[in-house]
Amino acid sequence: MEPADPLETRLRRSLRVVADATVVPANPAAPAGTSGADDRPPADRPSAEPVPLLLDPLDGRRRRAASGWRLTAAAALVALVVAVASVVTIGRRDGTSFGSGGPATTAPPSATAPATSSGAVISPPGSVTPEPPVANVDHWHAAYGIYVCDHFLPDLVDARADAHGIHSHGDGIIHVHPFDDSVAGRRATLGAFADQIGLGLGDTELRLPDGTTYRNGDPCPGGQPMALRVATWKADQASAPAIATRDPADVRISEDRMVITIAMVPEGVSPPPPPSVPTLDQLSDVAPPAR
Amino acid sequence: MLGTEAVDDGLAELYRDRYGPMVRLAHLITGSNAVAPDLVQDAFVKVSARLGEIQQPAAYLRVVVVNEGRAWIRRQEVERRHQPRPVEPIELPPDVDELWSAMAVLPERQRVALVLRFYEDLGFDEIARTLDCPVGTAKSLVHRGLASLREVLHDGTR
Structure with a gap:
């Protein structure tokens, strides 16, 4: 049997260590005091501050009735956030920015919102200003x-x-x-x-x-x-x-x-x-x- | 095709079982713990729409999480390719920290292939299915990822 490559061994261990250090938001459906859906023994779980979820876990008697609208509501909420970010971006690019912002440009507003059809894409921080080529602007x-x-x-x-x-x-x-x-x-x-x-x-x-x-x-x-x-x-x-x-x-x-x-x-x-x-x-x- | 009730139960079970592991996977792929829960949340929303049709929800979910992570990385890429992505500070042993930082400079596909191979313990055929590429490409990505990692660790720069 071939001896394991030391780098592979180190990589496996390192990835496991980082994964174990990951803060997993709490899942209220899980027993109190545990991280949501954590598949590790309690002693191995990080003691992280729970982070509220957009999509609550589906639990107990309410889950069948609640699951549909919760998913829809989550998607709608994310779409709303993205749309607001888009409005702010358009405002800045029009020189009608909220606050003093950076220098205004003369570019016309983009006709498209950056949300996907599901509205489920969350733009990372700082990514709301579109880079060229901009949809419906650049040719x-x-x-x-x-x-x-x-x-x-x-x-x-x-x-x-x-x-x-x-x-x-x-x-x-x-x-x-x-x-x-x-x-x-x-x-x-x-x-x-x-x-x-x-x-x-x-x-x-x-x-x-x-x-x-x-x-x-x-x-x-x-x-x-x-x-x-x-x-x-x-x-x-x-x-x-x-x-x-x-x-x-x-x-x-x-x-x-x-x-x-x-x-x-x-x-x-x-x-x-x-x-x-x-x-x-x-x-x-x-x-x-x-x- | 599953009924609505079965789909809801399936989603609940999938959520309970796979939410945590998927957040960890998303963290390893993106290098960002902060964004990982959001990506996984998006992935669940997407999976929920097709849960009645898919045969292996957990495997499908992993593919969606990987794709979400890769899309996020591409959106985050800075002007010059191969420039290190910012690594969120987390307390790690020095040797782990060095390797974790080195992972951040790898091309996105190599990084993802390494995570799937050495964290998820997937075979090359499963990596290929997840990345939607030929098995040979999956092998090549892992091989090149290790080579890149060696190079970065050896150089200590880049």
């Missing part, structure tokens, strides 16, 4: 291309109707004008765009809509093994690209007029910018700057 474009070994592949078109506001017309341009928060801000990623055009963008492989798959280690014509890279250039800058060698789907489309090459190239080969870059200056659907 960005990025030039992109898929480069394999030594040549660019034909530009891809959408695999489905664009429901969220990120698409391509087969011209090597990514159009980003989010209709909702699912592709706005930090969710405007290469992964979101890849989904839209039916491109499989894994950590180590690239799968085209027709099923052709390029994997790390596959040989280029010269025999050198290819590896997945994503090269990005800042808008209108001729500087060297930033190269992402892992988590390519998480690469953000973080500004208007970005240039992106998704590449399967041998080690040491710097992917070139895509041929669609000049198209950025010939677009007919460029909205006037809204921000």
